Amino acid sequence: MPGIIFDIKPFAIHDGPGIRTTVFLKGCPLRCLWCHNPESWHPEPESAGKSIILDGREFRESETIGREVTVQEVMAEIRKERIIMEESGGGITFSGGEPLMQPGFLAELLEAAWLEGFHTAVDTSGHAPKSDFERILPYTSLFLYDIKIMDDPLHTAGTGVSNQLALENFSWLIHQGKPVRIRIPLVRNITATRENINAILGFLSPHVRQIGQIDLLPYHRNGIHKYRKLGLVCQMPPRDDTPEPEEIEEIGQIFRDAGFRIKKGG
Numbered sequence: 261m262p263g264i265i266f267d268i269k270p271f272a273i274h275d276g277p278g279i280r281t282t283v284f285l286k287g288c289p290l291r292c293l294w295c296h297n298p299e300s301w302h303p304e305p306e307s308a309g310k311s312i313i314l315d316g317r318e319f320r321e322s323e324t325i326g327r328e329v330t331v332q333e334v335m336a337e338i339r340k341e342r343i344i345m346e347e348s349g350g351g352i353t354f355s356g357g358e359p360l361m362q363p364g365f366l367a368e369l370l371e372a373a374w375l376e377g378f379h380t381a382v383d384t385s386g387h388a389p390k391s392d393f394e395r396i397l398p399y400t401s402l403f404l405y406d407i408k409i410m411d412d413p414l415h416t417a418g419t420g421v422s423n424q425l426a427l428e429n430f431s432w433l434i435h436q437g438k439p440v441r442i443r444i445p446l447v448r449n450i451t452a453t454r455e456n457i458n459a460i461l462g463f464l465s466p467h468v469r470q471i472g473q474i475d476l477l478p479y480h481r482n483g484i485h486k487y488r489k490l491g492l493v494c495q496m497p498p499r500d501d502t503p504e505p506e507e508i509e510e511i512g513q514i515f516r517d518a519g520f521r522i523k524k525g526g
């Protein structure tokens with residue numbers, strides 16, 4: 261089954277253990293205000309453009325974001341980095357967007373990678389039918405699971421969707437015996453509030469042994485130019501909403517005190 265991806269990045273060091281190749285699948289049902297990958301949202305290939313004014317003349321450049329690929333084409337790319345993945349204890353991460361927006365393609369990719377002995381990780385918002393999680397479970401070595409905002413109306417305001425599905429899936433997944441690493445985006449006034457951090461802590465604390473590590477992902481605005489290129493309205497919070505290192509350390513310490521391992525920056 262072919263699928264749509266928008267990037268394959270070798271030498272990734274923030275998407276799970278070791279050195280990894282990250283495959284970015286296109287399509288996401290969320291619209292997080294802080295998203296730096298808006299090119300992932302639309303499930304199909306799309307054109308993006310930019311114009312440069314030089315000496316009063318406008319030059320336009322356009323590109324297509326996303327391409328249709330087969331499982332075998334993706335595997336051929338992945339195999340190129342096999343040695344470095346194995347030597348570093350790394351593997352392959354399927355990210356997005358939300359990779360479970362293409363459940364059949366993702367399941368085939370995972371199975372192919374698993375059968376070739378790769379360590380596989382799925383980076384997910386959790387917002388997908390449980391049956392899709394069941395389908396990929398046997399071929400996934402590690403889940404990278406986003407927990408963003410515990411208050412449901414605030415989650416809807418910040419991401420465009422309710423958190424109910426993601427929280428229910430988490431509660432199921434954590435009992436399936438697979439490692440689950442949590443990822444929390446830190447945006448001041450949105451996710452990095454004391455109330456939200458305490459609520460996340462209360463939700464995760466009973467599962468400290470299964471989770472082990474939490475990745476804290478400080479907000480950045482590196483993707484802001486992509487909104488212009490895609491003709492999208494940018495609602496990214498202001499630069500000031502990146503928490504200071506001391507605030508991140510303080511949040512990290514709250515989770516450390518509860519027994520979690522913390523990694524800053526993924």
Ligand code: SF4
Pocket residue numbers: 288289290291292294295296297298300356357358385
């Ligand atoms: S889940 Fe990730 S890719 Fe989707 S909108 Fe949120 S930050 Fe962007």
